Amino acid sequence: MLRTIMHATLILSLTTQAISAQIPMPGVHLNEDRGERPRTKEQQEYDKALDRAYQSAIKKISEQNKPDPGATSDALLQQRPKTNSNKPVPLC
Secondary structure: OHHHHHHHHHHHHHHHHHHHHHOOOOOOOOOHHHOOOOOOHHHHHHHHHHHHHHHHHHHHHHHHOOOOHHHHHHHHHHHOOOOOOOOOOOOO
8 A cells, every 4th residue: 555655656746847847937038039138230240141151151062062964974875885786785
């Protein structure tokens, strides 16, 4: 009997702690954007500069990685063995 009461108490206390950890506390914001303070002009200018730098970096990366659609077909044609059209090509 005592053992079941101890187990029930333990389970009840653990579930109560888990539930209370999920309840948001008033006035506590882990993210600054949720706060009531608006961003200053310096912060906004910094954000814009950071966004511009990010966009230009992404643009440079995408320009470098543009695939050449004819490159693969040209390379395959160069690797293709020149054979007589009458003879079949053996598959290795």
